[in-house]
Amino acid sequence: MNNLGKNKKLLLAKYPNGLAELDDFITEEVEVPNIVDNELLIQSHYVGVDAALRLIVRDSDEFLFRVQPGDIIHANIAGEVIASNNKDFEVGDFVTGALGVQSLSISNGEGLEKCDPNLSPLGSWLGGFGVSGLTAYFALFDECKPQPGETILVTGAAGAVGSMAGQFAKLAGAKVIGTTSSKEKCDWLVNELGYDVAINYNDENWYEQLEAAAPDRLNIIFDNTGGSVMNEALKLIAMHGVVLLCGSTSQYYQDEMSGPSNYIWLGSMRARLQGFVIFDYAERYTDARKKISQWIDNGSLKLPEFVCDGDIEDFPSAFKKLFEGKNFGKMLLKLPAAK
Amino acid sequence: MNNLGKNKKLLLAKYPNGLAELDDFITEEVEVPNIVDNELLIQSHYVGVDAALRLIVRDSDEFLFRVQPGDIIHANIAGEVIASNNKDFEVGDFVTGALGVQSLSISNGEGLEKCDPNLSPLGSWLGGFGVSGLTAYFALFDECKPQPGETILVTGAAGAVGSMAGQFAKLAGAKVIGTTSSKEKCDWLVNELGYDVAINYNDENWYEQLEAAAPDRLNIIFDNTGGSVMNEALKLIAMHGVVLLCGSTSQYYQDEMSGPSNYIWLGSMRARLQGFVIFDYAERYTDARKKISQWIDNGSLKLPEFVCDGDIEDFPSAFKKLFEGKNFGKMLLKLPAAK
Numbered sequence: 001m002n003n004l005g006k007n008k009k010l011l012l013a014k015y016p017n018g019l020a021e022l023d024d025f026i027t028e029e030v031e032v033p034n035i036v037d038n039e040l041l042i043q044s045h046y047v048g049v050d051a052a053l054r055l056i057v058r059d060s061d062e063f064l065f066r067v068q069p070g071d072i073i074h075a076n077i078a079g080e081v082i083a084s085n086n087k088d089f090e091v092g093d094f095v096t097g098a099l100g101v102q103s104l105s106i107s108n109g110e111g112l113e114k115c116d117p118n119l120s121p122l123g124s125w126l127g128g129f130g131v132s133g134l135t136a137y138f139a140l141f142d143e144c145k146p147q148p149g150e151t152i153l154v155t156g157a158a159g160a161v162g163s164m165a166g167q168f169a170k171l172a173g174a175k176v177i178g179t180t181s182s183k184e185k186c187d188w189l190v191n192e193l194g195y196d197v198a199i200n201y202n203d204e205n206w207y208e209q210l211e212a213a214a215p216d217r218l219n220i221i222f223d224n225t226g227g228s229v230m231n232e233a234l235k236l237i238a239m240h241g242v243v244l245l246c247g248s249t250s251q252y253y254q255d256e257m258s259g260p261s262n263y264i265w266l267g268s269m270r271a272r273l274q275g276f277v278i279f280d281y282a283e284r285y286t287d288a289r290k291k292i293s294q295w296i297d298n299g300s301l302k303l304p305e306f307v308c309d310g311d312i313e314d315f316p317s318a319f320k321k322l323f324e325g326k327n328f329g330k331m332l333l334k335l336p337a338a339k
Numbered sequence: 340m341n342n343l344g345k346n347k348k349l350l351l352a353k354y355p356n357g358l359a360e361l362d363d364f365i366t367e368e369v370e371v372p373n374i375v376d377n378e379l380l381i382q383s384h385y386v387g388v389d390a391a392l393r394l395i396v397r398d399s400d401e402f403l404f405r406v407q408p409g410d411i412i413h414a415n416i417a418g419e420v421i422a423s424n425n426k427d428f429e430v431g432d433f434v435t436g437a438l439g440v441q442s443l444s445i446s447n448g449e450g451l452e453k454c455d456p457n458l459s460p461l462g463s464w465l466g467g468f469g470v471s472g473l474t475a476y477f478a479l480f481d482e483c484k485p486q487p488g489e490t491i492l493v494t495g496a497a498g499a500v501g502s503m504a505g506q507f508a509k510l511a512g513a514k515v516i517g518t519t520s521s522k523e524k525c526d527w528l529v530n531e532l533g534y535d536v537a538i539n540y541n542d543e544n545w546y547e548q549l550e551a552a553a554p555d556r557l558n559i560i561f562d563n564t565g566g567s568v569m570n571e572a573l574k575l576i577a578m579h580g581v582v583l584l585c586g587s588t589s590q591y592y593q594d595e596m597s598g599p600s601n602y603i604w605l606g607s608m609r610a611r612l613q614g615f616v617i618f619d620y621a622e623r624y625t626d627a628r629k630k631i632s633q634w635i636d637n638g639s640l641k642l643p644e645f646v647c648d649g650d651i652e653d654f655p656s657a658f659k660k661l662f663e664g665k666n667f668g669k670m671l672l673k674l675p676a677a678k
Contacts, residue, residue, distance in 0.1 A: 055603075062574070231598065235401070245606045259570065259598030264394075266614035267584045273612040275605035 007032045008312040010073045010101035015059040019253050019323050024057075025073065025316040032104050041083040042095060042105045042112075045338035048076040048126040049308070049318045049331040050160070054252035072100040073315065076131060078115065078122050079105070079337070089114075096125050101315050103335065113285075119293065120303070122338070127330030128164050128303030129292060135246065135278040136164035137288045141172070142281070143274050144220045144242045148173030151214050153233055154195075156224030158185040160330035161246055163193060163304045165222045170194050171300060174220070177213050179206070179229050181325035188328055193302065201229050211236065225250045227258070234262040241271040253323065304329025311336060346371045347651040349412045349440035354398040358592050358662050363396075364412065364655040371443050380422040381434060381444045381451075384677035387415040387465040388647070388657045388670040389499070393591035411439040412654065415470060417454065417461050418444070418676070428453075435464050440654050442674065452624075458632065459642070461677070466669030467503050467642030468631060470617055474585065475503035476627045477620040480511070482613050483559045483581050487512030490553050492572055493534075495563030497524040499669035500585055502532060502643045504561045509533050510639060513559070516552050518545070518568050520664035527667055532641065540568050550575065564589045565599070573601035580610040592662065643668025650675060 006029040013026040035041050053074055057067045067074055077100070081093040086109045089095070097112040099105035115122060120129040127133060139161075146152055152169045156162040157178025166189065169176045177197045178189045186198035197213040199206050210233065217238035223230045227250030230243075237243065243266070251257040266273060281288075295301035306327035308318045318333050345368040352365040374380050392413060396406045406413055416439070420432040425448045428434070436451040438444035454461060459468040466472060478500075485491055491508045495501040496517025505528065508515045516536045517528045525537035536552040538545050549572065556577035562569045566589030569582075576582065582605070590596040605612060620627075634640035645666035647657045657672050 226603070245602070248603050248606075251603065257600045257603065259600040259602045261596045261598040263584070263598045263602070263612065264565070264587050264590065264596065266612060267587075268616060269614055270616055270619065271614045273602065273605060275608055275610045277607060277609055280609065 005032070006030060007102055007104040009103075010312050010315050012057055012067050012069050012071055012073060014069050016054070016057060016253070018255075020054060020057065020316065020319055022316045022320065027313045033106070035083055035085055035106055038086050038108050039106050040081050040086045040089045040109060042077075042079045042097075042099065042107060043082045043337050044077040044079040044099070044103050044105065044335055046078040046123045046126055046335065047101055047315060047333040048078075048131075049315070049322050049333055050075065051247065051249040051252060051322055053319065054249075054323070072102060074098065075101045075315075076126055077101075077105070078125050078130075094122055094125075096130060101312060103312055103337070119289070120296075123305060123307065123332045123334065124303045126332060127160060127305050129289060131278055132160035132330050133164045133292060133303065134281065134285055134288055135276075136161045136168055137292065138278060138281040138284070139244050139246055139276045140165050140168045140222065143276055144222060144244050146172040146174040146220055149175070150219035151175045151177065151216055151238075152220040152222060153210070153214070153218050153236075154178045154222045154224070155229050155233070156180070156247065156249055157189055157195065157198065158325075158328055159224055159249070160327075162222070162224050163189075163329045165246075166195050167193055167301055169220070169222070170196075171295065177210065177218075179210070179225075185325070185328060193304065207232050217241070220244065222246060223248075226260070227251060231260040231262050234260055234265045237265055237269050237271045239269050239271075241269060243271065243273040245273055245275050249323075306331045307334050308332065309334050344371070345369060346441055346443040348442075349651050349654050351396055351406050351408050351410055351412060353408050355393070355396060355592065357594075359393060359396065359655065359658055361655045361659065366652045372445070374422055374424050374445055377425050377447050378423075378445050379420050379425045379428045379448060381416075381418045381436075381438065381446060382421045382676050383416040383418040383438070383442050383444065383674055385417040385462045385465055386440055386651075386654060386672040386674065387417075387470075388654065388661050388672055389414065390586065390588040390591060390661055392658065393662070411441060413437065414440045414654075415465055416440075416444070417464050417469075433461055433464075435469060440651060442651055442676070458628070459635075462644060462646065462671045462673065463642045465671060466499060466644050468628060471499035471669050472503045472631060472642065473620065473624055473627055474615075474617040475500045475507055476631065477617060477623070478583050478585055478615045479504050479507045479561065481620070482615055483561065483583050485511040485513040485559055488514070489558035490514045490516065490555055490577075491559040491561060492549070492553070492557050492575075493517045493561045493563070494568050494572070495519070495586065495588055496528055496534065496537065497664075497667055498563055498588070499666075501561070501563050502528075502668045504585075505534050506532055506640055508559070508561070509535075510634065516549065516557075518549070518564075524664070524667060532643070546571050556580070559583065561585060562587075566590060566597070570599040570601050573599055573604045576604055576608050576610045578608050578610075580608060582610065582612040584612055584614050588662075645670045646673050647671065648673050
């Protein structure tokens with residue numbers, strides 16, 4: 001036994017029904033074994049609260065990754081190496097990795113990424129400087145290729161990826177429209193992130209607002225939500241447009257997912273619905289981060305974060321808030337170990 | 340007045356409800372006016388019976404082309420010039436064009452294409468040698484780019500486009516699987532058109548048959564039908580696969596169309612759903628027809644046609660048969676004027 005105290009872990013208690021409730025999760029405390037050769041021990045500082053988790057806590061064997069009752073809740077964390085028998089990592093190194101919702105993790109180093117908090121604050125390595133920002137960066141610049149004067153719609157515009165994608169599209173010279181769930185978030189998108197137009201999809205006339213904002217139709221739909229907003233927007237796709245399939249947050253918690261019935265508009269408009277997974281771009285993360293750093297330094301880019309202070313047992317309520325649309329940008333659970 | 344007799348036209352009587360019924364159409368006979376300067380008169384020999392018609396006889400203003408009650412039924416025809424005041428066309432020329440379901444058409448020549456019946460029989464200029472075959476050709480070779488050893492699924496495999504697409508995919512060296520609606524058509528696909536595997540989607544275990552036939556997943560889904568077959572097949576799309584959106588015949592007659600709920604598989608598989616419209620390729624039709632002619636000449640390609648003999652008033656029953664899946668290949672209505 002070591003003298004590190006216990007590891008607090010969050011497990012799935014039962015499959016959620018609809019939006020995940022607090023009692024779908026359960027906390028467990030376990031002794032931390034000594035690390036053996038090649039292993040390292042990581043203390044979690046931040047846990048990324050990601051909507052995609054809801055997709056893998058489904059009672060379905062259809063998806064490749066899956067969290068079953070009794071399994072640790074999947075999440076990316078950013079933390080500090082506090083013990084190491086691995087030559088590639090030293091005590092004091094900061095890392096991110098898919099280590100799950102727990103305070104202490106043992107790893108053999110595989111899949112971990114070192115982060116330099118001097119380059120960007122540790123939490124941001126899970127958000128705008130991490131997977132969320134890189135997803136927005138490569139999905140937008142490599143797959144959507146926005147041109148000056150084009151019009152782009154970002155759904156879930158105030159979310160972790162959307163809040164970055166819209167800013168990148170502005171930097172590319174596009175007209176940027178975002179949809180989100182409240183007036184407050186609309187104001188934030190326009191005033192803080194520079195969106196040209198932000199639309200509250202809870203407004204009865206949201207589609208008319210979208211039509212009015214996109215007289216030349218939508219060259220790009222950067223879709224984070226799926227559902228009726230994406231489906232209706234398909235009727236406005238421009239000739240040879242791109243619908244980037246980044247996420248489907250409105251569908252993750254549905255018993256029966258629904259597909260976009262207006263997909264046939266892609267046919268007549270010679271448009272494409274494009275799937276995307278960030279991991280394909282791993283070799284170019286460093287280049288992207290250089291560019292992102294430049295934009296941050298010259299004041300043309302923000303890394304929006306919505307930080308919830310708490311401990312492991314507070315993850316379920318943060319996760320619930322995420323699906324209630326409370327977050328402005330990337331939601332992070334900041335653990336006691338974080339400075 | 341000229342001495343050509345009357346023109347028999349087919350009009351929409353009322354919007355169909357579900358599958359179009361015979362009494363949704365009405366025949367009208369009208370005098371044919373004399374042609375004026377620059378006009379020509381065409382006698383229809385063949386009428387193409389195309390599923391896409393059902394999409395434009397909907398009571399909806401959502402689609403760009405629309406046939407309303409009282410309008411002539413939209414169709415491509417192949418026929419002969421029988422009078423001409425247009426310097427580009429001579430009596431005896433054969434042409435195709437979107438002239439509608441009628442026995443005689445007056446045109447100013449715009450949008451007409453001359454056909455050489457010595458190159459390929461007149462009816463085939465509406466089918467495998469015409470828009471259907473060209474659609475299959477460019478959608479497959481330009482958008483899907485099948486590689487030797489890849490696996491392709493063609494839905495609606497026995498239809499006008501599907502019956503050509505499957506043959507082209509075989510010529511490209513792919514493994515070709517087709518779905519269709521009867522055992523008889525399955526046999527035809529394999530024995531006549533060289534499909535590797537044909538699956539009757541009315542079989543209870545059709546999906547298991549598909550899984551078994553595609554152990555390396557589906558690099559290409561060439562989709563003519565949409566609906567549940569396409570939706571289920573999405574679960575088998577291969578990494579970086581292409582779903583070519585060619586048609587959605589299962590949806591055209593639905594009050595409420597349904598979208599593919601499994602579209603999120605495109606995300607994890609980095610696949611794309613690609614829209615396509617043949618008219619973008621008009622400048623390359625001649626090149627494609629050269630290639631098609633070579634394959635016909637060396638016996639490696641067939642132009643499957645399902646000819647219904649009849650007159651203008653027989654179009655509705657042919658159209659109904661099309662949606663009942665009676666056709667093997669392109670359905671043509673052969674009019675009395677055809678030799």
